[in-house]
Amino acid sequence: MTVGPAVSRRAPGKLFVAGEYAVMEPGHPAILVAVDRHVTVTVSAAEGADVVIASDLRPAEVRLRRQAGGLAAEDGTPAPGGLAHVLSAIDVVGALLAERGAALPPVHVSVGSRLHHDGTKLGLGSSGAVTVATVDAVAAYCGLDLSPGTRFRLAMLATARLEAGASGGDLAAGVWGGWIEYRAPDRSAVLDLARRRGVEETLRAPWPGFEVRPLPPSRGLALEVAWTGRPVRTASLTGRLGRHGWRGSTSQRRFLARSDGCVGTAVRALEQGDDRALLRQVRDARRLLAGLDDETGLGIFTTGLTALCDAAEAVGGAAKPSGAGGGDCGIALLDATAGAEISLLREKWTAAGLLPVPIAITSTKESTQ
Known part of the structure; x- marks a missing residue:
């Protein structure tokens, strides 16, 4: 191994245009x-740990040592909260190296995020972006040259270990950039294969349901985004569907x-x-949600998200929540040449x-620089 x-490395955030909730089921598409706006991860040699x-969202560095149960703080206590996706990404690259x-090697991982506002997440897929960027940076530091597909699969393994229900759409956007159509793999099958056969074989095996392909961008529509000021953890909403008895129902x-x-x-x-x-179709996606x-x-539509959508419709656009809803961001698409309407929308x-x-929107080339 060459160090x-x-x-x-950096990875972009994401926005859903259509297909939220459905994309959680393997093989069902989303755009x-x-x-x-990116998360940037820099990996260098670590000393003494x-x-x-280090993160611009934390007041101090966190120093960890490998214990029998995984990485832990130097005093033996569990790793501090808020680092789970970074640690899981490091672990999955480490598992591939071990195989x-x-x-x-000892690594110093520095994280900088532009997917937050005054330390609060905007709902642009910061967890996915930091996972993709960490996998990419740690692998590159260790001399591994990953294809986009392998980068996604490692990031998906790192994410599914933490949240088996996560669709991985944020990871796909972070890897391929631009406009994409995405279908999630069967995460349970992938995790089971990794437990039985290891990371290397899982990377090479077919992943049931998984598909991603680039799409041409809209030719004449502007994308406008607004934040409700209310951060939401996606899993807190999507996880409640199971308790409603919705999954598997008519x-x-x-x-x-x-x-x-x-x-x-x-x-x-x-x-x-x-x-x-x-x-x-954006309007239809709003109606579906x-x-x-x-x-x-579930509380997908808040007062703020309803106001966001109604304001866009009032100026001739189409709008909807982006992602699970309940807060975070909403998007609007409208005529890119309608400068007065765009300004009015922002005022509203x-x-x-x-x-x-x-x-x-950032292209693949831009997102991998």
Whole structure:
């Protein structure tokens, strides 16, 4: 194994355009975009500890040593909270190295995030971005040259170990960038294979349900984003669906079929350059989420997210929550040449207590620099 000088890698955040909730089920599609706000991870040699983590979201470095049960603080206590995705990413790269007869060297991992506002997450997929960037940076520091597919799979393994229900859409956006159509793998099957056969074989094996492909960008629509000021942990909402008895129900099957149809039509609209059709599907995606919310009482639509969507419709756009809802961000698509309407939308959002967030979609090339 070759260990070189310090290595920096970054991964972009994401926004869902359509397909939330359905994408949690293996093989069901969603459309996502990668955005030009990133998490940057720099890996260098560590001294006096096996792993040192520094983050612009923490007041001090965290120094860890390998114990029988995994990484722990130097005094033997468990690793501090908030580092789970970084540690899992380090562990999965370390497991791959071990299977190849090498050992992970002591590493200093420095994390910087532009996916937060004054230390609070914006709902742009910060956990996914830090996982992808950490996998990429640690692997590169250790001399591993990862293909995009391998980078995604390692990040998915690191994530699924923590949250088996996570779709991985944020990881795919972080790896491939731009507009993508994404279908999640069967995470339970993947985790079972990794436990039985190891990381190396799991990386090479087929992953049931998984598919990702790039999509052409919208030709004439601007993406506008606003933050509600209320951070939400996605798993706290998605996990409640199981308690509602929704999974496996007739209602779920109906929702999945409608979501798949919406996403499929939106994909064709992008491929044909039909912006009007895309706007119709964004509106349909909003209605689908509203129907799910009415049926389950999850709280997908808050007062802020409803105001966000209504303001966009009032100026001729189409809008919806991005992701699980309950807070975080919402998106609006509208005519990119309608400068007055875009300005008015931002004013309406601000008046409603929402924070417009300057964001652009980032391509794969830009997201891997």
